Amino acid sequence: MPELPEVETTRRGLEPYLVDQIVTEVVIRNHRLRWPVDPDLVRYLNNQKILNIGRRGKYLQLYFSTGVVLIHLGMSGSLRVLPTTSPAKKHDHIDLILNSGNLLRFRDPRRFGSFIWSQHPCEFHPLLVGLGPEPLTSTFDKTCLIESCRGRKRAIKTHLMDSHVVVGVGNIYANEALFQAGIRPTRRCSKVSQKKLSQLVTIIKKVLLEAIEQGGTTLKDFANVDGLPGYFSQKLRVYGRKGEFCYQCHSVIKQIKQGQRSSFYCPTCQK
DNA sequence: CTTTGCACCTGTTGGC
DNA sequence: TGCCAACAGGTGCAAA
Numbered sequence A: 001m002p003e004l005p006e007v008e009t010t011r012r013g014l015e016p017y018l019v020d021q022i023v024t025e026v027v028i029r030n031h032r033l034r035w036p037v038d039p040d041l042v043r044y045l046n047n048q049k050i051l052n053i054g055r056r057g058k059y060l061q062l063y064f065s066t067g068v069v070l071i072h073l074g075m076s077g078s079l080r081v082l083p084t085t086s087p088a089k090k091h092d093h094i095d096l097i098l099n100s101g102n103l104l105r106f107r108d109p110r111r112f113g114s115f116i117w118s119q120h121p122c123e124f125h126p127l128l129v130g131l132g133p134e135p136l137t138s139t140f141d142k143t144c145l146i147e148s149c150r151g152r153k154r155a156i157k158t159h160l161m162d163s164h165v166v167v168g169v170g171n172i173y174a175n176e177a178l179f180q181a182g183i184r185p186t187r188r189c190s191k192v193s194q195k196k197l198s199q200l201v202t203i204i205k206k207v208l209l210e211a212i213e214q215g216g217t218t219l220k221d222f223a224n225v226d227g228l229p230g231y232f233s234q235k236l237r238v239y240g241r242k243g244e245f246c247y248q249c250h251s252v253i254k255q256i257k258q259g260q261r262s263s264f265y266c267p268t269c270q271k
Numbered sequence B: 001c002t003t004t005g006c007a008c009c010t011g012t013t014g015g016c
Numbered sequence C: 001t002g003c004c005a006a007c008a009g010g011t012g013c014a015a016a
Helices: A004-018 A041-045 A144-151 A154-162 A171-181 A193-211
Strands: A024-027 A054-055 A058-062 A067-072 A078-083 A092-098 A104-108 A114-118 A254-258 A263-264
Touching: A004 A054, A004 A058, A004 A078, A004 A104, A004 A193, A024 A041, A041 A067, A041 A114, A144 A154, A144 A193, A154 A171, A171 A193, A171 A263
Parallel strands: none
Antiparallel strands: A024 A092, A054 A058, A058 A067, A067 A114, A078 A104, A092 A104, A254 A263
8 A cells, every 4th residue: 555645645636526426326246354344334335425434553544424434445455436337357346436426445465455434523533543653744843753762662663654653654654764864773762852753744744845846656456546556656766676886875775674674774874 | 551463354566 | 487485665553
């Protein structure tokens, strides 16, 4: 999936096609996503108007007067708006048929994504309660990151990817931000200076904003809602560059594993 | 409380 | 060329 820029790009792309549309039919072809899709979704959404489309972290929110659909794209999910006549292919798990003659199609080969109905105001949904601040708002600032790092022994990269600390920083942008901040991904949180953490906050915001402006990185399964590829992948400075030369100092980029995830860094530029 | 590791899947890639 | 292991954008949860 998509990291936050791709999710936000998807949200913006969908907005004009979805807002004020009435759902006339719901087709669920496969219930087996990360959490089983509620069969009653068909009943809940039938003839309901989509009032708005929001985002919290990497969760997209479709607002109805009766509740909210929370959509997560997992690792390989995507949402497309297509004509109602478009035949479903393999891995096209859910369609919301709209009165415009279009449909919203949820596709997810790996099925790590989710499509959840929440009758409560969605800020109170258990999956959203306890999420950290949005990286692109002022709620995520240097004080916030410095506080969260105080006394923490774990690696800064693992910390950045913890949604309780800040939402929306995935593997690609954690690597990229740490490279640009000159911080080695393995560095313990408590050992990173306040100055560096402050810079890191600024860089995270910059990296995510740039990626959104570019329409999101395209890797493997992601295509934006118009089906066109994004462009940001050309700009990646370390991610996926193991064995290649650092653009800044020409050292060889290293790859290691942290948790189950790949980290890439320049041994010279990142200390 | 903090941290780590697993589980959930399918499709693609790279090494032999 | 073909086969198979390793790997891929995430994250909630159990266990240490």
